[in-house]
Amino acid sequence: MTPEEFRAAGHELIDWIADHRARVPDLPVAAQVRPGEVRAALPIRAPEAPEPFADVLADLDRVVVPGVTQTQHPGFYGWFPSNASLASVLGDIASGGVGALGITWQSAPALTEVEQVVTDWLRELCGLSPQWRGAIQDTASTACLVAMLAARERASDGSEHRGGLQSLDAPLVAYTSPQAHSSVPKAALLAGFGADNLRLVDVDPVTYAMDPAALRRAMAEDAAAGRTPAVVVAAVGTTGTTAMDPVPAIVEVAREHGAWVHVDAAMAGSAMLLPEMAHLFAGVDDADSLAWNPHKWMGTILDTSLLYVRDVDHLVSVMSTTPSYLRASTDAEVVQYKDWGIPLGRRFRALKLWFHLRLDGVEAIRARLRRDLENARWLAGQVEAEPGWRVLAPVELQTVCIRHEPVGPDGEPLDGDALDAHTLAWVDAVNDSGRAFLGASRLDGRWMVRVSIGAEATERADVEALWSLVRGAAASAGA
Amino acid sequence: MTPEEFRAAGHELIDWIADHRARVPDLPVAAQVRPGEVRAALPIRAPEAPEPFADVLADLDRVVVPGVTQTQHPGFYGWFPSNASLASVLGDIASGGVGALGITWQSAPALTEVEQVVTDWLRELCGLSPQWRGAIQDTASTACLVAMLAARERASDGSEHRGGLQSLDAPLVAYTSPQAHSSVPKAALLAGFGADNLRLVDVDPVTYAMDPAALRRAMAEDAAAGRTPAVVVAAVGTTGTTAMDPVPAIVEVAREHGAWVHVDAAMAGSAMLLPEMAHLFAGVDDADSLAWNPHKWMGTILDTSLLYVRDVDHLVSVMSTTPSYLRASTDAEVVQYKDWGIPLGRRFRALKLWFHLRLDGVEAIRARLRRDLENARWLAGQVEAEPGWRVLAPVELQTVCIRHEPVGPDGEPLDGDALDAHTLAWVDAVNDSGRAFLGASRLDGRWMVRVSIGAEATERADVEALWSLVRGAAASAGA
Numbered sequence: 001m002t003p004e005e006f007r008a009a010g011h012e013l014i015d016w017i018a019d020h021r022a023r024v025p026d027l028p029v030a031a032q033v034r035p036g037e038v039r040a041a042l043p044i045r046a047p048e049a050p051e052p053f054a055d056v057l058a059d060l061d062r063v064v065v066p067g068v069t070q071t072q073h074p075g076f077y078g079w080f081p082s083n084a085s086l087a088s089v090l091g092d093i094a095s096g097g098v099g100a101l102g103i104t105w106q107s108a109p110a111l112t113e114v115e116q117v118v119t120d121w122l123r124e125l126c127g128l129s130p131q132w133r134g135a136i137q138d139t140a141s142t143a144c145l146v147a148m149l150a151a152r153e154r155a156s157d158g159s160e161h162r163g164g165l166q167s168l169d170a171p172l173v174a175y176t177s178p179q180a181h182s183s184v185p186k187a188a189l190l191a192g193f194g195a196d197n198l199r200l201v202d203v204d205p206v207t208y209a210m211d212p213a214a215l216r217r218a219m220a221e222d223a224a225a226g227r228t229p230a231v232v233v234a235a236v237g238t239t240g241t242t243a244m245d246p247v248p249a250i251v252e253v254a255r256e257h258g259a260w261v262h263v264d265a266a267m268a269g270s271a272m273l274l275p276e277m278a279h280l281f282a283g284v285d286d287a288d289s290l291a292w293n294p295h296k297w298m299g300t301i302l303d304t305s306l307l308y309v310r311d312v313d314h315l316v317s318v319m320s321t322t323p324s325y326l327r328a329s330t331d332a333e334v335v336q337y338k339d340w341g342i343p344l345g346r347r348f349r350a351l352k353l354w355f356h357l358r359l360d361g362v363e364a365i366r367a368r369l370r371r372d373l374e375n376a377r378w379l380a381g382q383v384e385a386e387p388g389w390r391v392l393a394p395v396e397l398q399t400v401c402i403r404h405e406p407v408g409p410d411g412e413p414l415d416g417d418a419l420d421a422h423t424l425a426w427v428d429a430v431n432d433s434g435r436a437f438l439g440a441s442r443l444d445g446r447w448m449v450r451v452s453i454g455a456e457a458t459e460r461a462d463v464e465a466l467w468s469l470v471r472g473a474a475a476s477a478g479a
Numbered sequence: 480m481t482p483e484e485f486r487a488a489g490h491e492l493i494d495w496i497a498d499h500r501a502r503v504p505d506l507p508v509a510a511q512v513r514p515g516e517v518r519a520a521l522p523i524r525a526p527e528a529p530e531p532f533a534d535v536l537a538d539l540d541r542v543v544v545p546g547v548t549q550t551q552h553p554g555f556y557g558w559f560p561s562n563a564s565l566a567s568v569l570g571d572i573a574s575g576g577v578g579a580l581g582i583t584w585q586s587a588p589a590l591t592e593v594e595q596v597v598t599d600w601l602r603e604l605c606g607l608s609p610q611w612r613g614a615i616q617d618t619a620s621t622a623c624l625v626a627m628l629a630a631r632e633r634a635s636d637g638s639e640h641r642g643g644l645q646s647l648d649a650p651l652v653a654y655t656s657p658q659a660h661s662s663v664p665k666a667a668l669l670a671g672f673g674a675d676n677l678r679l680v681d682v683d684p685v686t687y688a689m690d691p692a693a694l695r696r697a698m699a700e701d702a703a704a705g706r707t708p709a710v711v712v713a714a715v716g717t718t719g720t721t722a723m724d725p726v727p728a729i730v731e732v733a734r735e736h737g738a739w740v741h742v743d744a745a746m747a748g749s750a751m752l753l754p755e756m757a758h759l760f761a762g763v764d765d766a767d768s769l770a771w772n773p774h775k776w777m778g779t780i781l782d783t784s785l786l787y788v789r790d791v792d793h794l795v796s797v798m799s800t801t802p803s804y805l806r807a808s809t810d811a812e813v814v815q816y817k818d819w820g821i822p823l824g825r826r827f828r829a830l831k832l833w834f835h836l837r838l839d840g841v842e843a844i845r846a847r848l849r850r851d852l853e854n855a856r857w858l859a860g861q862v863e864a865e866p867g868w869r870v871l872a873p874v875e876l877q878t879v880c881i882r883h884e885p886v887g888p889d890g891e892p893l894d895g896d897a898l899d900a901h902t903l904a905w906v907d908a909v910n911d912s913g914r915a916f917l918g919a920s921r922l923d924g925r926w927m928v929r930v931s932i933g934a935e936a937t938e939r940a941d942v943e944a945l946w947s948l949v950r951g952a953a954a955s956a957g958a
Contacts, residue, residue: 001838006565007497009838013569014489017576022482031588035812038592046600050840053569056833060573064830067589068579079586082824084578086485090492090532092575094539096780097496099563100547107558109510110546113517121525138617139822149669164673166650171642182800183823190628190798190821192671194643295824301575302826319669321661333514342669342821343618344662345561345774347781351543354535359480359488361529 009053016057020065021072021086025457028434029073032066074457075436075466080239080267080399081372081454083299091355092301095348102346105334112335115350118357119306122294125362126272129285134308135340136349140266141183143291143307144233146319146341148174148191150289150309151231151260153318160318165192172230173222175199177210177245179238181264187233197227207394208241208443210234212249219257229257236281237268240441240450241393241401244268248283261287266305268397270297271373273366280396297372297398297454298365300356304349307341315340372398372454375463379451382467392448399452401443404474422477423447429473436466488532495536499544500551500565504936507913508552511545553936554915554945559718559746559878560851560933562778570834571780574827581825584813591814594829597836598785601773604841605751608764613787614819615828619745620662622770622786623712625798625820627653627670629768629788630710630739632797639797644671651709652676652701656689656724658717660743666712676706686873687720687922689713691728698736708736715760716747719920719929720872720880723747727762740766745784747876749776750852752845759875776851776877776933777844779835783828786820794819851877851933854942858930861946871927878931880922883953901956902926908952915945 001009041063071082102111119134137143152165155172159165165172174188178200188198199222202214219229232254234245247263254261263284269292271277284290290308294300309315320339338344357365376398383389383402392401403423408414414422427440427449439450451470453463480488520542550561581590598613616622631644634651638644644651653667657679667677678701681693698708711733713724726742733740742763748771750756763769769787773779788794799818817823836844855877862868862881871880882902887893893901906919906928918929930949932942 001565001569003497003501003565006500006569007493009569010493010497010572011490013572013576014486014493017572018482018486018489020576021485021578031585033588035584035588036592038589039596042593042596044596044599046597046604046836046841048840048842050843051837053838056837060577064573064577064589064593064827067592068577068587068827069585071580071586072578079580079582082578082580084575086480086482089575089578090480090485090488093489093492093496093572094543096563096568096571097492097499098539098543098547099500099551099561099568099780101550101558101561101781103558105514106510106548107550108547109512109514110517110543113515113546114521114543117518117521117523118525120523125525139824141823142821145821152671159673160668160671161674163650163675164668165644165671166647167673167675168645171645186798186800189639189643192631192639192644194638194646195640196642196646301578302580302824303822319665321665342621342624343782344620345618345781348543348547357525358530358535359532361527362525363527364529 012053012057016060024070024072025074027065027070027073029070029075029437030431030434031069038063038067069437072455072457073437074455074459074462076455077451077453077466078437078439080452081297082295082302083297083456084301085299085356085360085456087359088300088352088356090359091352094355095351098348100348102348103338103344104336108348111346111348111350112337114354115337116335118350118353121357122306122353123308126269127278127281128308132308132310133312134306135337137305137307137341138303139305140181140264140291140293141186142342143305144183144262144264145187145190146307147260147262147289147291148187148231150315150318151262152191154260154314155228155230155258158317170226170228171197172228173197173199174231174233175201175215175218175229176233177201177203177235179203179208179240179243180233180235181239181266184233184264203243208238208243210245210250212246212253215250216253219253219259223257229259231260231262233262233264234287236263236265236284237397239267240443242268242397242399243393244280244396247287251283251286260289263287263290265290265292267293267296269293269306270369271397273298273362274369294353297369299456300352304352312340368456372458375458375460376400376453378460379453379463379467386471392443398454399450401448401450403448420447423449425477426470426474429477430469433469436469491532491536495539503549503551504553506544506549506552508549508554508916509910509913510548517542517546548916551934551936552916553934553938553941555934556930556932556945557916557918559931560776561774561781562776562933562935563780564778564835564839564935566838567779567831567835569838570831573834574830577827579827581827582817582823583815587827590825590827590829591816593833594816595814597829597832600836601785601832602787605748606757606760607787611787611789612791613785614816616784616786616820617782618784619660619743619770619772620665621821622784623662623741623743624666624669625786626739626741626768626770627666627710629794629797630741631670631672633739633793634707634709634737637796649705649707650676651707652678653710653712654678654680654694654697654708655712656680656682656714658682658687658719658722659712659714660718660745663712663743682722687717687722689724689729691725691732694729695732698732698738702736708733708738710739710741712741712743713766715742715744715763716876718746719922721747721876721878722872723759723875726766730762730765739768742766742769744769744771746772746775748772748785749848750876752777752841753848773832776848778935779831783831791819847935851937854937854939855879855932857939858932858942858946865950871922877933878929880927880929882927899926902928904956905949905953908956909948912948915948
């Protein structure tokens with residue numbers, strides 16, 4: 001395709017995107033297809049000859065749009081916000097247009113240095129000390145694995161450079177809570193710790209935050225048995241309920257054993273931009289690594305996850321490999337991001353953050369985050385005030401965990417499997433309406449519903465409409 | 480930013496990209512900045528207030544363009560091709576515009592199913608049997624780590640679900656050649672094998688391909704010593720010289736020990752699209768996993784690496800974690816790509832391949848690959864016919880490894896450090912000219928120059944001009 005052909009098609013595509021984003025509020029929120037339906041709509045072989053751009057563009061409407069959940073919809077309250085701010089989309093488009101290859105600093109100095117600049121901008125905005133250094137990873141899952149590998153190598157004194165994890169006499173142990181994101185156990189398993197050496201430390205029954213006394217007991221028990229406490233992953237904002245693990249106490253306990261502390265703030269990290277929320281992040285500066293995802297609430301389009309570490313030299317010692325064809329005389333003066341993570345090749349993802357921060361400005365981003373926090377507090381107040389409804393966990397941020405617990409046919413409050421069936425019935429009814437999308441999740445063995453506020457488009461009126469929709473669905477679902 | 484603001488800025492950006500790509504041939508190929516220069520050109524704090532789009536756009540020209548090596552330039556022969564075909568850039572733009580979140584099939588069925596369709600298109604085009612299944616990873620480094628983890632868990636009978644790698648009595652051993660890409664040792668180390676359990680198997684001194692007899696000896700020795708041969712990474716097209724490890728023989732040896740065979744065809748995989756090159760890929764269908772990067776020679780913009788495996792169920796058993804908030808009633812009927820790799824969240828990267836294959840068509844892609852193969856053969860012929868010049872390794876694909884070995888002041892052919900200095904002098908002169916960019920690399924302990932042909936824009940006339948430039952630079956560098 002020539003630049004002129006690209007120009008013509010590109011203008012059509014920009015119009016399509018602008019039109020699409022303008023009509024998202026009128027679309028059903030949840031994807032509208034059955035398993036296999038998209039595949040069946042497509043040919044089984046690749047085309048030998050070029051197809052007209054109009055046909056490809058038409059397939060976005062025919063196949064793609066009905067086949068995705070509209071995370072940019074004002075009625076999207078599922079999982080966590082997955083905002084794709086249009087300013088960051090422009091940065092992503094620029095990245096594609098520049099077509100650079102980041103493998104070393106030398107291959108694309110600007111790719112490296114803009115990433116240094118924007119991660120440092122965000123470091124300062126988040127209140128982290130200057131010794132912290134950040135790099136963009138694809139997701140917090142990968143960031144957690146990288147942190148886990150760094151922790152493994154610190155605890156084993158660089159075993160990868162000798163006999164590996166398999167050569168250790170004393171097994172390394174990892175700690176997190178049962179409320180941790182699924183990527184945390186996954187990272188521990190992939191890093192080779194093994195399920196037997198992963199401790200799910202008890203949480204407080206009301207706040208769902210990790211109990212540091214239980215962590216202290218677990219670490220002491222492992223140490224007494226000749227095992228090595230190596231890493232704790234603390235969640236600042238768990239996935240289920242945005243519970244806040246007590247980082248200062250966790251860091252204190254971990255230090256007694258020389259264990260690494262990784263803070264998973266994938267969702268909540270955006271709140272670090274708000275000075276009035278600083279109390280939630282107390283102690284984080286004393287941890288060893290921190291992951292947060294601007295691609296969630298803050299809204300820099302996926303995939304933009306940040307991993308910050310305090311000891312970059314250690315990270316590099318774990319991740320570095322420098323063959324001759326990648327050596328250069330400027331090596332000592334520059335950062336080589338290939339040694340800060342798993343992949344060698346790197347997109348110019350920093351442009352997404354650069355465009356987003358510059359075109360929207362930090363103050364507008366803060367204002368939006370504050371709006372969402374207020375909307376969550378408003379909704380929590382409504383739910384608490386409504387008979388038969390409960391807020392199940394502290395509303396630390398923008399996610400409200402709720403359940404309708406009406407009186408059953410026997411005159412007693414519904415519970416057990418009947419309560420689960422009721423919960424799933426009304427949440428399905430809400431989702432089937434197309435007007436909103438909520439996620440169901442299990443808490444203390446029972447289903448509950450997470451209302452995760454924070455789509456860029458969601459205003460108070462949308463949350464009011466949701467609350468009305470939810471009450472109606474629950475009432476219709478009966479009891 | 481509103482859709483209408485996006486529309487206006489988007490049109491400007493499309494024009495900028497079309498103009499930029501049209502003028503790339505007039506730019507110097509190598510990045511033109513010194514360490515720290517880009518950082519110094521940018522403010523140290525993020526802007527509180529929005530900046531005009533014109534300012535951000537102007538910074539692409541002021542800061543970004545001079546700060547990247549122009550991999551789309553017809554004079555780019557560095558590393559490996561890193562093509563960003565404009566058809567695939569359109570697909571990437573569409574991905575941003577749709578703004579979908581891939582965490583489960585349910586979150587974005589089309590994101591999953593288009594990926595199934597395009598990876599299956601390419602599977603068939605590459606001649607792999609139908610039991611192979613593919614997924615998009617960011618890079619071949621990550622794909623190699625995933626393969627290594629799958630191999631580790633097969634060899635240890637799923638140790639991650641028990642005591643982990645650290646609980647094994649018999650250490651697992653990984654095998655590759657000294658010519659393997661740096662990501663292979665890195666993956667072995669990150670997977671926990673340890674440097675002591677990584678064998679660099681001897682290569683043939685002429686072809687630089689792994690010697691299967693040496694592999695057999697190494698595996699037998701490890702097995703006799705009570706260690707477990709777990710995985711071999713064979714390169715089909717090494718990074719240094721595009722050497723072809725003999726996969727059929729390697730598979731045969733590996734099978735005797737039940738070891739996993741991962742084929743790294745990151746660069747060469749694109750040649751699988753050419754039926755006449757099928758001989759290079761003999762035996763690959765009998766391996767366990769295969770990585771290749773359409774984001775290299777084929778030209779689907781970074782990051783588009785494909786990992787194919789024969790036993791998906793095993794891969795899923797290694798990678799799966801399914802918490803309650805990600806469970807759904809349709810789970811049995813669909814593919815969950817989160818269980819095929821490390822990250823949970825997923826961009827709609829399949830659109831890049833979908834647009835690229837549809838808008839360019841497979842036949843045109845094949846024609847371009849054939850053009851590059853012919854250009855490489857032509858250049859190799861010129862170099863071989865020129866006194867004082869050598870082609871140092873078989874030209875299996877589009878990369879020609881060359882050295883100028885003139886007669887020195889003492890009347891003898893230049894060798895040793897003097898030869899190295901000469902090589903680096905002339906390659907620097909070529910790169911400093913701005914008209915071409917070549918990579919130097921070490922082979923048998925001495926510097927040589929890789930001419931990796933395959934930028935989308937590179938025609939025969941460009942290669943002719945390069946050969947003239949190279950001879951001139953070598954002559955001027957003296958001897």
